Amino acid sequence: MRPIRLISLALLAALAGLWGASWALKAPGEGIGESFARRIASFTGADIPPPSSGGVVMPQGLSLGGPFSLTDHTGQAVTEADFAGRVLLVYFGFTFCPDVCPTELGIMAQAMEDLGPQAAQVTPILITIDPERDTPAALAPYVQNFHPAMRGLTGTPQQIAEVARRYRVYYQRVQRPDMTEYLMDHSSFIYLVGPDGRVRNLFRPESPPEAIAAAVRGVLRAG
Structure with missing residues (x-):
């Protein structure tokens, strides 16, 4: 059980470090939750849209506008x-x-x-x-x-x-x-x-x- 406990403590320490980094490095207008998700994404390779400066970021796959x-x-x-x-x-x-x-x-x-x-x-x-x-x-x-x-x-x-x-x-x-x-x-x-x-x-x-x-x-x- 001790190795599992050590792994759990290491994960908790890593998450705490990511949370602290999220607070320190969050972009202007970005919430702490969004910044934390961005830090997690950097480890997984996921692509999270950047903050929208107050606007609504277009979801991937949604296309608006076109010929007129x-x-x-x-x-x-x-x-x-x-x-x-x-x-x-x-x-x-x-x-x-x-x-x-x-x-x-x-x-x-x-x-x-x-x-x-x-x-x-x-x-x-x-x-x-x-x-x-x-x-x-x-x-x-x-x-x-x-x-x-x-x-x-x-x-x-x-x-x-x-x-x-x-x-x-x-x-x-x-x-x-x-x-x-x-x-x-x-x-x-x-x-x-x-x-x-x-x-x-x-x-x-x-x-x-x-x-x-x-x-x-x-x-x-x-x-």
Whole structure:
């Protein structure tokens, strides 16, 4: 029994050492549990995603985004190829949105400011989920109010439904009895898209702009 006891004590000592190292070496924004799992993974060869700087790391095997054909706020036809090689911050919303959309677009704009000169490599995009009202003429002044580099994209209802499906965006028209204008109920994530067109991170509503900027810098470093 003594060898088993010695082995158990050695394992406990090793785990205690790993826990201490996890606390000392954890990355900014990383929990102690995540750091401990990373230390364990380093011994097993497993691949654990790095911390997401406040965003939701995309699980392996889950792919969001892809080809699209839309019209920008200048009336120009655009596809995903027009943004190839650039980092994108993408939000799905609509210009009549009373609260959530302006808040999230403002966060995107602040993240662009936080990036400084690196913002030249990033394009913030609003894709409308209300193409009936959000024509290019309606989108143009709206997006420019947030950031001069922001692009507004619209299209036919079928084109919008397709791009929303590729990003797994929920949206639905809502007509309240006490309102003359309808609203759009929709999911509210900011998508960080890499230069390869692959979604790298999702950011929940009201995520700190500095966290988004930090994640963008990580993608820019990785290329």
